[in-house]
Each structure stands twice: as structure tokens, then as C-alpha cells.
Amino acid sequence: MGPVLAGFLQLLALIGALALAYIPLGNYMARVYSSDKHWRVEKWIYKGIGANPDAEMTWPAYLRGVLAFSAVSVLFLYLLQRLQGILPGSLGFDSVNPAQSFNTAVSFVTNTNWQSYYGEQTMGHVVQTAGLAVQNFVSAAVGIAVAVALVRGFARSRTGELGNFWSDLVRGTLRILVPGAAIAAIVLVACGAIQNFSGIHEVGQFMGGSQQWNGGAVASQEAIKEFGTNGGGYFNANSAHPFENPTPFTNLFEIFLLLVIPFSLTRTFGVMVGSIKQGYAILATMATIWVGFVALMMWTEFAHHGPALQAAGGAYEGKEVRFGVGSSSIFAVSTTLTSTGAVDSFHSSFTGLGGGITILGMQLGEIAPGGTGSGLYGMLIMAVIAVFIAGLMVGRTPEYLGKKIGSREIKLAACYILITPALVLIFTAASMALPTPPHSMLNSGAHGFSEVLYAFSSAANNNGSAFAGLNANTDWFNTMTGLAMLLGRFLPMVFVLALAGSLAEQKPVPATAGTLRTEKPLFTGLLVGAILIITGLTYFPALALGPLAEGLAS
Amino acid sequence: MNNSVSNTARLFGAGLRALLVLTLVTGVIYPLVVTGVAQALFNDKANGSEIRSDGKVVGSSLIGQSYNLPLKKGQKTPDPDLKWFQGRPANGLGTNSVNTQYKLLLSGATNLSADSKDLLKQVEAAKAAVIKDNSVPGYTVKASEVPADAVTSSGSGLDPDISPAYAELQVHRIAAKNGLSVSAVEKLVKDHTEGRTLGFMGEPRVNVLELNIALKDLVAKQ
Numbered sequence: 001m002g003p004v005l006a007g008f009l010q011l012l013a014l015i016g017a018l019a020l021a022y023i024p025l026g027n028y029m030a031r032v033y034s035s036d037k038h039w040r041v042e043k044w045i046y047k048g049i050g051a052n053p054d055a056e057m058t059w060p061a062y063l064r065g066v067l068a069f070s071a072v073s074v075l076f077l078y079l080l081q082r083l084q085g086i087l088p089g090s091l092g093f094d095s096v097n098p099a100q101s102f103n104t105a106v107s108f109v110t111n112t113n114w115q116s117y118y119g120e121q122t123m124g125h126v127v128q129t130a131g132l133a134v135q136n137f138v139s140a141a142v143g144i145a146v147a148v149a150l151v152r153g154f155a156r157s158r159t160g161e162l163g164n165f166w167s168d169l170v171r172g173t174l175r176i177l178v179p180g181a182a183i184a185a186i187v188l189v190a191c192g193a194i195q196n197f198s199g200i201h202e203v204g205q206f207m208g209g210s211q212q213w214n215g216g217a218v219a220s221q222e223a224i225k226e227f228g229t230n231g232g233g234y235f236n237a238n239s240a241h242p243f244e245n246p247t248p249f250t251n252l253f254e255i256f257l258l259l260v261i262p263f264s265l266t267r268t269f270g271v272m273v274g275s276i277k278q279g280y281a282i283l284a285t286m287a288t289i290w291v292g293f294v295a296l297m298m299w300t301e302f303a304h305h306g307p308a309l310q311a312a313g314g315a316y317e318g319k320e321v322r323f324g325v326g327s328s329s330i331f332a333v334s335t336t337l338t339s340t341g342a343v344d345s346f347h348s349s350f351t352g353l354g355g356g357i358t359i360l361g362m363q364l365g366e367i368a369p370g371g372t373g374s375g376l377y378g379m380l381i382m383a384v385i386a387v388f389i390a391g392l393m394v395g396r397t398p399e400y401l402g403k404k405i406g407s408r409e410i411k412l413a414a415c416y417i418l419i420t421p422a423l424v425l426i427f428t429a430a431s432m433a434l435p436t437p438p439h440s441m442l443n444s445g446a447h448g449f450s451e452v453l454y455a456f457s458s459a460a461n462n463n464g465s466a467f468a469g470l471n472a473n474t475d476w477f478n479t480m481t482g483l484a485m486l487l488g489r490f491l492p493m494v495f496v497l498a499l500a501g502s503l504a505e506q507k508p509v510p511a512t513a514g515t516l517r518t519e520k521p522l523f524t525g526l527l528v529g530a531i532l533i534i535t536g537l538t539y540f541p542a543l544a545l546g547p548l549a550e551g552l553a554s
Numbered sequence: 555m556n557n558s559v560s561n562t563a564r565l566f567g568a569g570l571r572a573l574l575v576l577t578l579v580t581g582v583i584y585p586l587v588v589t590g591v592a593q594a595l596f597n598d599k600a601n602g603s604e605i606r607s608d609g610k611v612v613g614s615s616l617i618g619q620s621y622n623l624p625l626k627k628g629q630k631t632p633d634p635d636l637k638w639f640q641g642r643p644a645n646g647l648g649t650n651s652v653n654t655q656y657k658l659l660l661s662g663a664t665n666l667s668a669d670s671k672d673l674l675k676q677v678e679a680a681k682a683a684v685i686k687d688n689s690v691p692g693y694t695v696k697a698s699e700v701p702a703d704a705v706t707s708s709g710s711g712l713d714p715d716i717s718p719a720y721a722e723l724q725v726h727r728i729a730a731k732n733g734l735s736v737s738a739v740e741k742l743v744k745d746h747t748e749g750r751t752l753g754f755m756g757e758p759r760v761n762v763l764e765l766n767i768a769l770k771d772l773v774a775k776q
Binding site for chain 1: 572611616638642664668703713751767
């Protein structure tokens with residue numbers, strides 16, 4: 001069997017596994033966020049928090065909960081890093097400097113997991129497990145909570161109520177993320193991922209002398225890193241490191257983990273709005289883009305254009321032998337079309353067009369299938385835009401799921417889709433125009449520009465992967481990517497929750513013969529087109545200067 | 555005014571308490587339970603899949619190593635010890651400049667682009683070296699026979715594997731340097747070649763450390 005066929009079969013196996021999980025996990029998540037029963041341990045937690053989990057919240061109250069929890073999280077994680085030098089369990093590592101601590105704190109709280117530090121050389125046990133890994137859980141839970149609030153906005157009418165943030169946060173963590181991650185972590189250990197607290201110790205070598213290992217709680221963090229679409233590696237090499245991702249099976253398993261919640265949430269959405277078919281239409285849109293991108297990526301990586309790759313005879317630079325080109329291509333597309341940003345191979349050394357595909361994947365807004373929660377709400381915003389475009393074409397007031405898309409709704413949706421492109425393009429332009437930031441680039445020419453464009457696309461879209469040649473540990477990049485991550489995460493959430501509140505207040509409009517059937521393939525086609533055209537027009541000039549220039553030259 | 559200040563304080567208080575409780579669950583209980591289960595059920599793997607030769611730990615079967623001669627005077631990069639099978643280049647691994655307190659195992663890629671002149675030079679130099687090192691009397695390596703993994707650095711810089719093609723390419727050299735027959739070394743490579751998992755996952759591979767340990771045993775037997 002050739003590597004191309006093997007790559008294709010791996011893709012099929014992945015699709016099969018995702019399809020098997022889709023209905024049970026989607027239904028389960030719908031029950032988690034609809035049930036009125038609390039677990040006993042949850043009741044204790046609510047008592048500890050001092051919150052009434054049955055108190056319904058309007059959108060401003062829900063938003064205040066999100067922002068307060070996230071602000072406290074940033075501060076806590078910042079202090080933890082600043083105090084590392086005097087905390088026990090730090091393996092003798094120093095405190096992290098202020099700019100890097102700010103960047104890392106923001107990065108993990110926003111579900112981005114951009115890393116300007118080297119994990120194995122910077123962070124001790126306490127910061128890794130009680131700081132970074134915790135945000136891997138709760139930032140994912142916050143994302144799902146906001147998505148569920150938006151779904152409730154569609155599902156409910158004549159009310160301003162969107163549910164209770166504390167309850168959604170705790171349930172998402174306890175009922176979905178912790179059990180899933182625990183099982184996944186054990187599977188990873190069984191395949192060779194490490195899980196210990198041995199710290200820094202010497203291990204003998206074949207040729208004599210010794211290696212120094214930094215042992216830690218790797219598998220437990222790896223599991224939630226993928227399952228919560230986080231992406232922050234325990235080690236610098238992320239999921240390319242054999243202790244994080246030891247075998248070809250774990251590689252596929254990790255891709256499965258990072259896709260399964262975002263895809264299955266479309267089922268949760270379908271169940272909660274009372275029409276499974278609406279969920280399928282959204283799923284079909286996500287799947288079309290994902291499969292299309294994977295196919296393109298495999299084509300360009302197997303063709304290995306580019307002088308250095310041609311000389312080598314294959315696109316193996318930055319890729320591991322055990323994964324090969326096929327599996328690495330699937331990983332690269334999946335991690336950039338979700339908000340994960342974990343890498344099992346280094347995107348900077350992909351072909352010019354392959355690198356462009358990863359950048360474009362993030363720039364689509366990470367909606368196919370996107371991050372945990374953020375993928376679904378991002379896609380629903382695009383659906384609102386698509387319905388609006390269709391409405392303009394036929395001259396009718398647009399509706400979606402029985403709700404009128406009036407001027408208030410469309411303004412909120414438009415604000416949402418303008419934020420991240422503005423952040424990406426303005427920050428990239430500023431970095432290129434100023435005298436010192438370009439010194440951070442490793443490669444020259446078009447690829448150097450791509451490194452900067454990649455960095456801000458990744459930060460503002462909360463992805464976290466990088467063209468890692470860029471030296472991002474400078475005051476400029478730590479500060480600016482930090483700002484891009486913060487604004488790129490929380491401003492969109494403001495508009496999503498405002499939209500949810502506005503939809504929940506409406507009374508439903510009955511469907512008529514003239515209503516656009518949003519559960520049909522026609523709508524899926526319209527939605528895919530709207531996404532590609534809107535993103536394409538926004539980013540085309542920037543892409544032409546970077547990855548397209550590099551790709552077409554080779 | 556007072557009211558809104560106290561409301562805000564209450565909100566942040568709730569946020570802080572929620573974070574602390576969830577830190578206890580996901581940052582303390584969860585990793586400890588997973589570690590307990592992992593250590594009990596998969597002790598060897600949870601601790602890094604250490605591998606022994608002659609009763610001594612010689613590394614991890616998951617982590618690639620270098621098989622070099624000791625540095626000569628004035629030399630910056632050591633020469634490969636051609637008696638042993640060689641792994642992939644690891645040009646992405648820099649020096650430990652971040653944390654001078656330790657000499658930790660570093661991981662990382664070169665991140666050089668497909669159109670990078672530096673990468674092109676590295677690849678061409680590696681290819682020339684592979685051809686030179688592996689061409690022995692009676693066996694000449696052709697440029698077209700050198701597989702891509704032999705001349706490129708991996709993502710982690712710690713790739714434990716090489717492709718079967720690269721292992722086979724080294725067979726004649728290994729046989730000559732160790733005074734073994736080509737067929738014995740060929741058999742060794744074949745025994746250590748692992749196919750795709752379930753026939754389709756990943757790529758076929760040869761674990762270099764395991765192969766060299768077996769080679770050492772074979773040489774000792776002779």
C-alpha cells in the first residue's frame with residue numbers, strides 16, 4: 001500500500017469514528033445543558049461558589065459571569081507564574097518574566113494556548129498541572145457555555161433568559177470534559193505517553209553519558225489539550241514529542257479528540273432547537289470545508305513543491321517518521337480548523353501552499369468544526385449572515401430557526417465577523433511597518449511575512465499554533481499577541497451573547513412557503529459559499545503576499 | 555454606586571471561588587488520579603518506556619539518540635560513529651540557552667521553510683554525507699536512493715525512528731564496519747521493521763535504538 005492510499009484510509013477511519021460518536025455524544029451534551037437535576041458534588045460546588053444554579057440570567061448577567069470568571073483566571077495564572085520561583089514543586093525553575101506571564105495567562109484563559117516559552121525548560125509541576133491544565137478545562141467549558149447560551153436564544157422565545165453561567169461552566173467541566181479527558185489520558189498512557197512526577201532526572205544513553213529528562217503529568221494534560229481544543233504542549237515540540245504522541249494510533253486518536261466535541265455540538269444544537277435536520281445542515285457545512293481542506297493539504301504535501309523539499313525527495317522536514325505525510329496533513333488541517341493549535345509536525349516547514357491552508361483555516365474564524373463551543377457559535381453567526389444574504393436576493397425579511405433577522409441582529413453578527421480580521425490585519429501591518437518586530441522572523445521574504453501573518457491569525461482566532469521560527473518572546477509580540485487573543489476571544493462573545501438575548505426576546509415567526517429552508521443542502525451550499533467568499537475577500541491581499549507568493553514561486 | 559461596587563465585588567468573589575474549586579478538581583484530583591491509575595496499570599510506559607542493554611538503562615524506546623564519536627580537539631559538531639545505525643538529522647535542536655541550570659533534553663524543529671536557502675543547503679549536505687558514509691567497496695549509494703527522512707530533521711528533533719528504506723541503505727556499511735555478513739544485518743533490519751498499525755495507520759518504521767541494541771548483541775555473539 002502506498003502512503004497516499006494509507007492517508008486516505010486514515011481519513012476514512014477518522015470520519016467513521018467521529019460518526020459513531022456523533023449521536024450519543026451530541027445527545028448527551030444536550031441533556032447535560034437541559035437537565036434540571038444537579039449532581040450532589042455539583043451542589044457542593046455551587047454552595048462553595050455561592051451561586052444559585054437555577055437562577056436564570058439575562059444576556060448582560062451571563063456575560064458578566066463569563067468576564068468575571070475569565071478576568072480572575074488571567075490574574076490567578078499570571079500570579080502563579082510570577083511566583084513560580086518561590087512555590088514548591090517548581091523543579092527549581094525561576095519565576096516567568098512579566099511580559100511572558102501576561103501572554104501565557106491570557107493565552108490559556110482564552111483557549112488559545114499560544115506559547116512563547118519552552119514548556120520543558122520554563123514551567124514546573126505546579127504551574128503546568130494546577131495552572132495551565134486547569135485552564136485547558138475551564139476555558140473549553142466557557143466556550144461551550146457561550147455556544148449553549150446562543151442555542152438557547154434560538155430555542156426560547158418571549159424571554160430574556162439564557163440559562164445560568166455557573167451551572168453551564170460546572171456541568172461542562174464535570175460532566176463532559178473531566179470524564180472524557182480521564183479516559184483519553186489512560187488510553188494515551190497505555191500507548192506510551194508519560195504520566196509521572198519524577199521531575200528532572202538523569203537517564204543513561206546507548207553511547208554512554210546520560211540524558212536529562214523532565215518527567216511530569218503529560219498524558220493528563222495532553223488529553224484535555226486535544227479534547228478541549230486547547231493545544232498548549234507540555235513540551236516545546238508539542239504533539240510531535242514522542243512522550244506526548246508516541247504512536248501512529250495516538251496521532252489519529254488525538255485528531256479524533258480535538259474534533260469530536262465541535263462536530264458533535266451540531267447534534268446538541270439540533271436537539272436543543274427541536275430540529276435534528278438543522279444540526280445536520282450545520283454539520284454538513286463544517287464537514288465539507290474540513291474534508292476539502294484535508295484533500296488539498298494532502299495533495300500539496302505529497303507533491304512536496306519547494307526547492308528544499310524537492311531536494312529531499314519528500315515533505316519530511318518537521319514531520320515524524322511514525323506519522324508520515326498523510327497523518328500529519330490531517331492533523332495540521334484539523335488543528336487549524338478548530339481552535340486547537342496543537343501540532344504533530346511543524347507548519348513552517350510545510351510546502352508554501354500547505355502553510356497557506358493552515359493560515360486560511362484559522363482565518364475562516366475556526367468554524368469548520370471550530371473550537372469547543374466557539375466553533376458552533378461562529379458557524380451560527382455565519383448562518384445568520386448567509387440567511388441575510390439570501391433574504392437580500394429575494395427581497396424578504398430573513399428568518400433563521402423561526403427568528404427574524406432584523407437590523408439589530410445583523411448589526412451584531414456583522415460586528416462579530418469584523419473583529420478578528422481587523423485585529424489580524426492591523427497588528428500584522430503594524431509589525432511589518434515598525435523597525436524592530438521584523439527582526440523576530442527566522443525566514444526571509446514571503447515566508448517571513450507569513451510567520452507574522454500566521455502569528456496574528458493564530459492569536460486573534462485563539463488557535464495557538466505558530467510558524468514557530470518566529471521569535472515571539474519579545475515585549476512587542478508578547479504584548480500584541482496577548483491583546484489580539486484577549487480582544488479576539490471576548491469581544492466576539494459580547495456580540496454572541498447580545499445576539500442570543502435579542503433572539504430569545506422575540507416571538508417565533510411561523511414558517512411559510514417563502515421561508516428559506518435552512519435544513520436543505522441548498523442552504524449548506526450557500527453557507528459554504530458565504531464563508532469562503534467573505535473570508536477570501538477579507539484576507540486575499542495578505543495571503544497573496546505570503547503563502548500564495550511562496551507557493552506559486554515553487 | 556455603593557450597590558454596584560458591592561455587586562461587582564460579589565461577582566469577582568464568585569469567579570474566584572469557582573476557579574479555586576475547579577482548580578481542586580481539574581488541577582489536583584484529576585492529574586493525581588490519572589497518575590495513580592497510570593502508574594498502577596502501565597508503570598513502564600508511564601515512566602518513559604525505558605529500555606535496557608546489558609542490564610543498564612540506555613534511554614527510552616520512544617526518544618531518538620545520537621550515535622557519534624567523541625568530539626575531537628577544535629571540532630564543533632561530532633562525527634557520526636559509523637559502526638552504528640544513524641537516526642535522522644536533528645538540526646532543530648539548539649543549545650540550552652533558556653535555562654542554564656539544567657541540560658534538559660530539548661525538543662524542537664528547524665522551522666525552516668520549503669524555499670529556505672539554509673534548508674536547501676542542509677538537505678544537500680546531508681544527502682552528500684549519506685551517500686559518502688554508506689558507499690562501501692562493492693556497494694555505491696545513488697542520490698535517488700536516499701529517502702527523504704534521511705536528510706530532513708523531524709518535528710520533535712527526537713524522532714526515534716527511520717524509514718525502512720533508510721535502514722536498508724545503511725546495511726552494507728554496518729556489515730563492513732562490524733565485520734558482519736550483509737545478510738545477517740539485512741535480517742536484523744527486517745526483524746526490527748514495524749509496519750503500519752493495523753495495516754494503514756502511520757508509516758512503516760524502524761526504531762534505531764532497538765536496532766542498535768540488537769546489533770550490539772549480534773556483534774558480541776560473533
